[in-house]
Amino acid sequence: MSSAVSPQQVDLEQVDLTDASWFADGPPHELFARLRTEDPIHRNPLPDGTHCWSVTRHADVSAISRDTATFSSYEAGIFLHPDQVLPLTLARNLLLYMDPPQHTKYRLILQKAFTPNTVKALEDAIRTRVTKTIDKVIEAGACDFVDDIAIPVPLGVLTELMGVPEEDLPQFLEWTEGIEEAQRSPEPDAASEVFVQMAGYLHAQIERQMAEGNEESLVMKLRAAEVEGEKLTDPEILVFFGLLAFAGNDTTRNTTATGMHTLLEHPGTLEALSADPSLVPAAVEEILRYTSVVQWFNRTATKDTELAGRPIAKGDRVLLWYTSASRDEDLFEDPQTFDIHRAKPDHKAFGGGGRHFCLGAGLARAELRILFEELSRRMPDLKLAGAVERLPSSWANGLVKMPVTFTPGPKEG
Numbered sequence: 001m002s003s004a005v006s007p008q009q010v011d012l013e014q015v016d017l018t019d020a021s022w023f024a025d026g027p028p029h030e031l032f033a034r035l036r037t038e039d040p041i042h043r044n045p046l047p048d049g050t051h052c053w054s055v056t057r058h059a060d061v062s063a064i065s066r067d068t069a070t071f072s073s074y075e076a077g078i079f080l081h082p083d084q085v086l087p088l089t090l091a092r093n094l095l096l097y098m099d100p101p102q103h104t105k106y107r108l109i110l111q112k113a114f115t116p117n118t119v120k121a122l123e124d125a126i127r128t129r130v131t132k133t134i135d136k137v138i139e140a141g142a143c144d145f146v147d148d149i150a151i152p153v154p155l156g157v158l159t160e161l162m163g164v165p166e167e168d169l170p171q172f173l174e175w176t177e178g179i180e181e182a183q184r185s186p187e188p189d190a191a192s193e194v195f196v197q198m199a200g201y202l203h204a205q206i207e208r209q210m211a212e213g214n215e216e217s218l219v220m221k222l223r224a225a226e227v228e229g230e231k232l233t234d235p236e237i238l239v240f241f242g243l244l245a246f247a248g249n250d251t252t253r254n255t256t257a258t259g260m261h262t263l264l265e266h267p268g269t270l271e272a273l274s275a276d277p278s279l280v281p282a283a284v285e286e287i288l289r290y291t292s293v294v295q296w297f298n299r300t301a302t303k304d305t306e307l308a309g310r311p312i313a314k315g316d317r318v319l320l321w322y323t324s325a326s327r328d329e330d331l332f333e334d335p336q337t338f339d340i341h342r343a344k345p346d347h348k349a350f351g352g353g354g355r356h357f358c359l360g361a362g363l364a365r366a367e368l369r370i371l372f373e374e375l376s377r378r379m380p381d382l383k384l385a386g387a388v389e390r391l392p393s394s395w396a397n398g399l400v401k402m403p404v405t406f407t408p409g410p411k412e413g
């Protein structure tokens with residue numbers, strides 16, 4: 001059952017949270033609040049007559065994320081259909097789809113290359129990219145925030161990280177759009193063709209960078225990283241680059257767009273950030289909590305078990321609703337209020353907090369901080385100039401269009 005019925009009145013037993021119509025005006029936070037109180041391990045009916053479990057409380061999302069032996073990412077993948085986006089057999093090469101011990105080994109090697117220093121080294125390049133992106137629209141006094149800011153910055157940073165040349169950005173955009181559409185497609189396996197094309201391209205990029213031998217490039221760092229005598233093979237490096245395009249792009253784009261939309265819904269916040277940029281890191285953390293753009297991932301029960309008194313059968317799918325956990329009243333005071341003065345909110349925007357905790361969280365935070373520092377200084381009076389169009393999805397909280405106007409602020413900080 002979907003949003004035709006109000007969240008207060010709907011018979012919870014009938015609620016299918018994966019139905020995108022519940023999300024037409026943004027995540028249904030009233031419904032999540034009811035579920036957390038009345039039915040936190042919700043038997044979620046699905047249109048094909050089967051069911052999954054929708055888990056909405058912070059404590060349960062955290063506990064399940066940490067129990068990878070009982071709740072697997074490998075067994076049937078991280079979406080509802082095992083072959084959503086890519087065939088499961090192929091997708092299992094991606095870190096997101098692995099369980100320990102395979103995940104532990106692979107992640108340790110990646111962490112050696114993908115360090116806080118990797119992010120630090122990118123900061124100047126991120127600021128230059130943000131500045132150039134704003135420069136392109138600032139004199140016009142109007143733009144589409146999604147097309148002109150939220151899309152180009154994360155995409156550009158990602159290609160910078162991978163060492164992909166600037167002129168190939170439009171092609172890269174096309175591929176990442178293909179992956180995003182595949183996440184929403186009713187057809188399984190919808191991104192295989194995109195991944196094949198992208199793999200051919202990335203292979204050539206990696207070969208070139210190996211020949212150049214720049215020790216600071218991510219490719220060379222990944223080749224050098226070693227844990228207990230184990231290294232990544234070149235095909236594994238290629239797969240990791242594919243994962244970055246999958247995991248690091250839309251997530252940051254959607255947080256940028258919904259984050260700015262949230263600031264506009266709270267008049268004065270942008271000016272406050274402009275007047276005191278030291279508030280930006282806390283504002284970014286609250287934006288992450290409040291928007292939680294990856295709304296859920298799936299786990300599959302590896303044995304019969306129980307969650308808060310509900311019997312879960314081996315093979316059952318369990319959806320971890322990060323977007324609900326990030327607004328759990330057990331953890332957050334006044335969770336529906338956007339408050340940039342919260343102290344270090346333990347939100348679930350980067351996942352449940354277990355082994356799969358977002359590997360790119362440091363990069364995403366740096367990118368968002370620099371973006372909102374520059375935007376609040378240079379566009380302090382940014383306003384909505386038309387209707388906002390939402391991504392029709394229960395999985396991603398994102399915007400497709402957001403027309404805005406502004407008058408230019410100072411270019412130099």
Ligand code: HEM
Nearest residue numbers: 095096247248251252255294350351352356358359360364
């Ligand atoms: C605001 C932006 C971002 C959000 C909201 C986000 C969110 C997430 C979430 C929810 C997960 C799953 C965690 C779990 O299962 O518990 C994840 C995993 C991951 N993310 Fe991010 N992410 C963001 C940016 C990035 C960036 C910029 C990169 C890299 C360039 C990245 C790379 C990854 C990788 C590689 C994983 C898999 C980790 C694993 O399975 O061990 N993410 N992210």
